[in-house]
Amino acid sequence: MVAKTKQTENRVPVVVIDDARITYKVFASGRKASSKNSGGGLFSKKLKLQEVHAVKGVSFTVYEGESIGIIGSNGSGKSSLMSAMAGLTPLTGGAIYANARPNLLGVGGLLLPNLSGEKNILLGGLAMGFTKKQISAKVDEITAFAGLQDFVGLPMRTYSQGMSARLRFAIAASKNHDILIIDEALAVGDQEFRNRSEARMREMRENAGTVFLVSHSMKSIIDTCTRVIWIEKGELRMDGDPKKVTAAYNKFVGSTTID
Amino acid sequence: MSTEEYALEHGLKKVGARPSLGQYVKDAIRRLDFAYTLASYTLEAGNAKSRLGSWWNVLLPTIQAATYGLIFGVILGDSKPNNFLPFLFTGVFLFSYIQGSFSNGAGAIISNNGLVKSLSFPRVLLPISIVISQTLTLLPQLAVLAVVLAFAPEQTITFGWLMVIPLVLLLVIFNLGLAMIMARVTVHVRDLNKLVPFISRILFYVSGVFFSVEKIFAADSIYAFLIKLNPIYDFLSLARGYLVTGHPLHVEDWIVVSAWSLGVFILGLIFFWSAEERYGREN
Numbered sequence: 001m002v003a004k005t006k007q008t009e010n011r012v013p014v015v016v017i018d019d020a021r022i023t024y025k026v027f028a029s030g031r032k033a034s035s036k037n038s039g040g041g042l043f044s045k046k047l048k049l050q051e052v053h054a055v056k057g058v059s060f061t062v063y064e065g066e067s068i069g070i071i072g073s074n075g076s077g078k079s080s081l082m083s084a085m086a087g088l089t090p091l092t093g094g095a096i097y098a099n100a101r102p103n104l105l106g107v108g109g110l111l112l113p114n115l116s117g118e119k120n121i122l123l124g125g126l127a128m129g130f131t132k133k134q135i136s137a138k139v140d141e142i143t144a145f146a147g148l149q150d151f152v153g154l155p156m157r158t159y160s161q162g163m164s165a166r167l168r169f170a171i172a173a174s175k176n177h178d179i180l181i182i183d184e185a186l187a188v189g190d191q192e193f194r195n196r197s198e199a200r201m202r203e204m205r206e207n208a209g210t211v212f213l214v215s216h217s218m219k220s221i222i223d224t225c226t227r228v229i230w231i232e233k234g235e236l237r238m239d240g241d242p243k244k245v246t247a248a249y250n251k252f253v254g255s256t257t258i259d
Numbered sequence: 260m261s262t263e264e265y266a267l268e269h270g271l272k273k274v275g276a277r278p279s280l281g282q283y284v285k286d287a288i289r290r291l292d293f294a295y296t297l298a299s300y301t302l303e304a305g306n307a308k309s310r311l312g313s314w315w316n317v318l319l320p321t322i323q324a325a326t327y328g329l330i331f332g333v334i335l336g337d338s339k340p341n342n343f344l345p346f347l348f349t350g351v352f353l354f355s356y357i358q359g360s361f362s363n364g365a366g367a368i369i370s371n372n373g374l375v376k377s378l379s380f381p382r383v384l385l386p387i388s389i390v391i392s393q394t395l396t397l398l399p400q401l402a403v404l405a406v407v408l409a410f411a412p413e414q415t416i417t418f419g420w421l422m423v424i425p426l427v428l429l430l431v432i433f434n435l436g437l438a439m440i441m442a443r444v445t446v447h448v449r450d451l452n453k454l455v456p457f458i459s460r461i462l463f464y465v466s467g468v469f470f471s472v473e474k475i476f477a478a479d480s481i482y483a484f485l486i487k488l489n490p491i492y493d494f495l496s497l498a499r500g501y502l503v504t505g506h507p508l509h510v511e512d513w514i515v516v517s518a519w520s521l522g523v524f525i526l527g528l529i530f531f532w533s534a535e536e537r538y539g540r541e542n
Contacts, residue, residue, distance in 0.1 A: 016266040059262070076516065087275035087379050090536050096274040097266035111374065114304035123300065126293035127378040155307075 014099050014210050016061040021093035022080045024053040054080040054110040067211045069225035071249050077234040078214050082181045100178035113157035117148055117167055120156055124171040138174050146170035166193055173200050181212040218246045260348040265471035277535045287381040317399045324351040331469045345414055345503045348407045350468040350495050354399045357434060357491055359393045362455045364438025365445045368538050375539045382538045384532055386438035408502055414430040419501040426498055429520045436523030439531035464522035466491040
């Protein structure tokens with residue numbers, strides 16, 4: 001780590017990830033439900049507090065002007081690491097430093113499902129730090145970006161997955177972020193919306209922002225990123241040129257798993 | 260040079276690190292709009308599926324107080340407090356304000372996992388938002404209370420009623436503290452959330468909501484002494500001193516309830532803040 005920082009002394013770091021570790025604690029037996037020992041009475045204490053190591057010591061430094069693609073199989077720890085970078089999931093060990101608060105745009109988590117889309121826009125905007133006046137002025141623009149003019153008055157629980165993902169992206173994209181993490185948010189949504197959001201991402205990057213893109217689409221990774229980091233089983237597997245890393249990843253996936 | 264020194268030298272800041280208490284409070288105040296909006300939307304969403312909508316916020320406690328009035332009025336017979344209806348309505352409405360902040364505060368973090376995991380904001384806004392929505396529920400109840408007080412037979416209308424305003428302000432501070440404490444405690448010990456309804460019940464019985472301590476226990480009994488240690492009893496008793504005609508007023512109770520409110524609030528704020536970076540870890 002020290003050798004690497006010396007070699008790149010004149011570049012300005014934006015995000016430094018130093019031996020990040022994330023462990024989840026879960027009550028579970030860890031056994032298959034069908035296994036012989038899984039039965040037992042109401043009071044048999046078969047559930048133990050188990051530790052799941054999602055990220056096991058990842059370190060890398062991101063410099064100004066880079067846009068980073070993050071790849072890896074399902075369950076490799078990408079999303080946990082991104083969520084920690086945004087300060088949403090606390091680290092169990094190590095540290096993450098950044099020059100601005102990174103914002104995560106993920107597919108998970110409805111805001112308030114019983115409320116209308118419009119109220120969710122207002123609430124999301126207020127949580128991002130807009131004032132009431134600012135966000136009220138942006139409601140129409142956000143609705144139009146998401147393409148939900150006909151549905152914005154309906155409760156969010158009635159939205160399809162694609163619709164709610166579009167709304168969330170539109171809310172997050174209404175603000176210029178210094179560091180934006182996009183976690184597979186573009187996988188849902190139709191082609192038209194995807195084009196619109198990719199244009200918005202490019203615009204954001206031109207405004208001196210750093211973008212992290214988590215995706216399973218190697219094409220969009222190669223199209224939008226200048227550097228790719230491959231995380232596998234919670235560890236950093238490869239880091240470097242997008243074409244090289246994605247080629248190695250494709251080879252790995254093709255030969256050993258059916259992800 | 261260590262990685263940490265390298266990062267700090269380039270002006271980077273640790274992500275998710277807990278800000279200083281002063282900065283934290285400042286950040287929270289700047290986003291109070293969020294807490295208020297969340298509170299009013301949650302209230303609205305909670306009643307969205309019923310026909311009477313937000314009228315339930317007033318109807319439920321009124322029905323509750325009327326039911327208690329009927330049952331305890333009969334059970335207590337002659338030992339029921341003087342001027343029973345105003346006594347009971349004051350007790351039930353103010354108690355349900357405290358109890359609501361206590362029990363909903365317990366779920367402030369753990370029932371809002373979706374929000375905690377997808378947006379970053381000072382987490383203290385969640386318990387604050389709970390207390391705001393409880394306060395919004397209390398206000399129309401106070402109007403009902405005013406009607407009951409005005410029309411009850413043994414009541415006289417006085418300017419003393421206005422003293423309820425500073426009392427409710429103190430209750431807001433007290434409830435904020437309670438909600439912050441409960442919000443953090445349940446994050447560590449999830450099982451406590453199961454006990455919350457029972458604790459609320461016990462508080463209901465030991466706070467003199469529907470009975471007069473003087474009438475039930477002898478003045479020097481240990482029970483009377485213990486109940487009077489309970490701050491909720493002090494709040495109710497002080498409110499009744501101003502609102503319920505014939506109820507004794509102890510002005511020195513103001514010192515007691517002010518001390519409790521400030522104490523619980525400061526304790527709650529520090530207690531909640533010191534775990535800020537840990538919310539969202541436990542699944």
